[in-house]
Amino acid sequence: MERLTYLGVLVFIFFGSAWLEIALRTRVFRRWKRLLLALSVPVVVFVIWDIWAIASGHWAIDPDRTLGIRLFGILPVEELIFFLVVPIASILSLEAVRSVKGWPLGDEASR
Amino acid sequence: MTYTQIGILFVVAVVVSDLLVLRTRLVTRKGFWVAYAIVLFFQCVTNGVLTSLHVFTYADSAIVGDQPASDGPPPFFGQGRIFFQPFEDLLMGFSLCLLAMALWIYWGRRGVQRTPMSGPPIWRWSGRVPSTAPSADGPGPGGARDGEPTA
Numbered sequence: 001m002e003r004l005t006y007l008g009v010l011v012f013i014f015f016g017s018a019w020l021e022i023a024l025r026t027r028v029f030r031r032w033k034r035l036l037l038a039l040s041v042p043v044v045v046f047v048i049w050d051i052w053a054i055a056s057g058h059w060a061i062d063p064d065r066t067l068g069i070r071l072f073g074i075l076p077v078e079e080l081i082f083f084l085v086v087p088i089a090s091i092l093s094l095e096a097v098r099s100v101k102g103w104p105l106g107d108e109a110s111r
Numbered sequence: 112m113t114y115t116q117i118g119i120l121f122v123v124a125v126v127v128s129d130l131l132v133l134r135t136r137l138v139t140r141k142g143f144w145v146a147y148a149i150v151l152f153f154q155c156v157t158n159g160v161l162t163s164l165h166v167f168t169y170a171d172s173a174i175v176g177d178q179p180a181s182d183g184p185p186p187f188f189g190q191g192r193i194f195f196q197p198f199e200d201l202l203m204g205f206s207l208c209l210l211a212m213a214l215w216i217y218w219g220r221r222g223v224q225r226t227p228m229s230g231p232p233i234w235r236w237s238g239r240v241p242s243t244a245p246s247a248d249g250p251g252p253g254g255a256r257d258g259e260p261t262a
Binding site: 005006009012013016022023024025026027028030031033034035037038039041042045046049053056057058059060061062065066083086087089090091093094095096097098099100101102103104105106107108109 | 215228
């Protein structure tokens, strides 16, 4: 069970934000092409940073609290999931605030 | 370069991208800061759990604070730590979220699935109608969702 520690936190982040899609009608997953385009740059940039930082010894991730699957032999798979789940949660939060408050964010039609 | 230096560099680079490259200017929007405040709260909770359990450990030479001995959690606050996290994690979190949000707005503005816009919340049936729809929505249950334009 200990090995599911990190994955468990990721599951919490995902479901802790995904309910906004239904309750606040954020329509983020529904606009999945736009979502994939938005995710593609950060996931690549931050995965490269992460791999470099682990290789340089800046930080380490406990093998006893992760699944043990390491991409490129170095990056725990949880880290890749992190760089997908966290940007999705941020975009959901952004659209949730717009859903409730109606404040403009710069992509409205009448610009 | 240390984690501290790279973190600061990333924040600067992403803010510059938001203002001058993508020109999304999210950092000038109230909605962004409220959304970031929500993200920051949950970052402190979730990353606080992970750092206090030593899922992540950091080299002394890479961060401002010192990595404590492995038998106890790092300081809750102080020695470069905020809710157990090295403050550098806040730099990474901010740059990750701002970059993703700015790109989301960027692609929407370029016309990639700009609509259907978000909202209204499910408890607000007669609330804000998406600005592009002069209302094809019926008041009936389930009618609103599919009545909106998709392009």
